[in-house]
Amino acid sequence: MPFDHLIYNALVITMERGVPPLTPGYVAVQGDRIAAVGQAASSGELAPARKRVDARGGLVMPGLVNTHNHGAMTLFRGLADDLPLDDWLHKHIFPAESRWVDAEFVHWGTRLAIAEMIRSGTTTVCDAYFFADVARQAYLEAGLRAVMAQGILDFPVPGVPDPRDNLKVAAAFIDSGDNGGKGLVTSTLFCHSPYTCGANTLQQAKALTRKRDLPFLTHLAETRRELELMQQQHGLNPVAYLESLDILDSLTGVAHAIWIDEADQEILARCAVKVCHCPECNLKLASGVAPIPDLLKRGVCVGLGTDGAASNNNLDMFGEMALTAKLHKVMRSDPTCLAAAEVVALATREGARVLGLEDCCGTLTPGKAADLIIVDLNQPHLTPLFDPYSHLVYTARAADVSDVMVAGRWLLRNRQFLTLEWPETQHQVQSLIHSRGLLNY
């Protein structure tokens, strides 16, 4: 039987451990799965395929995995910048959310985020927000893989005016999902933080996901203020506090993990907790720098994330790779820290592990989902090419992604959307913003 797709003549980076770049390399796709990956001197050697893509001048690699985002908040991109954290959150973001966020907002905000993520080579995202059922529908329609998480806080939030309903809403969202079917979208929940969710909420939410073998997600140890608050309220650091509640295990993913000491790191390692590192956001909000090299040395699984565009202000995982590689070098005064290939692994293979999707995606491996991107190397800033990992981290950027496939379906070909109408999305976004009286150019 011929393959459905054969992408050949490429430089192929599988991101499997120990596999060198394949050139000229090919990837064959059957249905929604990768059927074969290898090296071939000419396409004539290769099995027949219904659709053949000559990817000469292109680099084929696993799609990027964004382990932490708040998709619909993309509508708040650039609304408020360069402010003290408290002003930003309490005078701008929380009021904007309570005034503007409804199902329509989440529908178009998530579509806007999806457009940006597809264009920048992200094939899997963890998106934590409100009206998660609306957002889930947007991912299903666009064909982008997502771990969609209903946000939980112990105060009124968009869609859940009475916080006593928050777990019920989350449970209903999860149970209306197709998690048993291992479909495109995993439906789960996200507790905002240990300072916005009480102990009871955290424990019940964790029980809900643990019973269903789903990832449990939360912000943790993001700011010095959170650290001090937890110490005051519980006599424990944030990590130790969550351990005391029996929240931490291998299906717990924590975003940020900045204000952690050696004992906290030891807990994270022992409990096999996953960490989502969001350096651009952490710098922009002046939150601090997570001790990622120490966590990696302890064997903690770390993925990269953009966080929401309200604080980043983009969803470009290439930027996160670049900053991750550079930031920790200067923090440690060690230019060998976090070498390029390791950083690409964080953004692909390790990101998939963070989300419990290591059997599904993150590497170009026969049997895994056909989630891949083509990076257009035929450009001044990617010339010459001595080391493809170096280019991906230090030089390539979102706009270099020319093609994106998720589950065997092309979402982007030659930089054109195939499953999403960009002019319509842009128009609806502008109308929505204007109709809510938001100043916008």
Next chain:
Amino acid sequence: MPFDHLIYNALVITMERGVPPLTPGYVAVQGDRIAAVGQAASSGELAPARKRVDARGGLVMPGLVNTHNHGAMTLFRGLADDLPLDDWLHKHIFPAESRWVDAEFVHWGTRLAIAEMIRSGTTTVCDAYFFADVARQAYLEAGLRAVMAQGILDFPVPGVPDPRDNLKVAAAFIDSGDNGGKGLVTSTLFCHSPYTCGANTLQQAKALTRKRDLPFLTHLAETRRELELMQQQHGLNPVAYLESLDILDSLTGVAHAIWIDEADQEILARCAVKVCHCPECNLKLASGVAPIPDLLKRGVCVGLGTDGAASNNNLDMFGEMALTAKLHKVMRSDPTCLAAAEVVALATREGARVLGLEDCCGTLTPGKAADLIIVDLNQPHLTPLFDPYSHLVYTARAADVSDVMVAGRWLLRNRQFLTLEWPETQHQVQSLIHSRGLLNY
């Protein structure tokens, strides 16, 4: 008389102090100069022009000024990364330079750099390297504004096998230039550093430029090692050492300025020395973080630079803006530090001041050179738009630049080169690299 060019229907950012964004705004060009800038409800109100560009959905701003680069080193992009600084320099970069760098290398390497810079919206660059006459010719042919500086070291370098000739070569280069004519390229010199140039060389080189009213450029206080070396050899910090040699004045531009204490900052301010801040390179080589907020507070003029692609590994000034804005926030634990509009000023108006070109470029001002770029806002990652400065710093990237004009001449239109043949340049670069036996994909 009609204008030569009228760019209208744009969001115009002049970068003049105190001028708000103009929308809908226009820029009129006559010859190589800006003739008028303003706001107009419709193009019908505007004076006639030979060529009219409807820039709807575009942001027009001054071209970016890259205050520190080594253009031809772009051919070493990604050759050696993630290495200890000494290994990188002494085992890879210096040997590669002595083996490979000749006039042909500089010709094609500079053209490659020019291609990347035009595509990423840079309209003025300070390029310090060897065979500066060859590089100058490349800038003149491509029409990109440059301060081209012949590199000076007190040991054998490409093109100057006998270091006793280094000042003679630099003087001949300067005097063969068109500096009196205030042309597209300023010809000057660059002393590599106070540890590779002796006191006599530094002083003679400064005398050469001072006599001709040209900028004198050097690396300064880049590494802790340099600091310690200067202290051992001269009993002074690098900045104080250069002051003791009477090198420092308002036409001295120093790149990096990382290892400087308060007394050094005071010297830089008092002598009106200009500083080129290159954060991506400083992080990647783990050199350290320059105290830019302190320098700005003291009134020191600071511009941004990419440094060479051997250490960066790109020439994307948008990346430098993004990192400058974010890095200093986290270093100071202050999210209000280096707000977006200030960072855009560093990359434009202040960069021009660093290079002594404040009367020529850096703002969209009638009478100044028509050096401008159009940023294509009609994209997912630039939607919505609340604050143009925020977008330029935190979200826009090189590939968003659609059009580039220098001195009234379009170098890029709709992302296509008009003064440079990219396929030919790419082909020649690949041939050159292969012919020298360099491994390259």
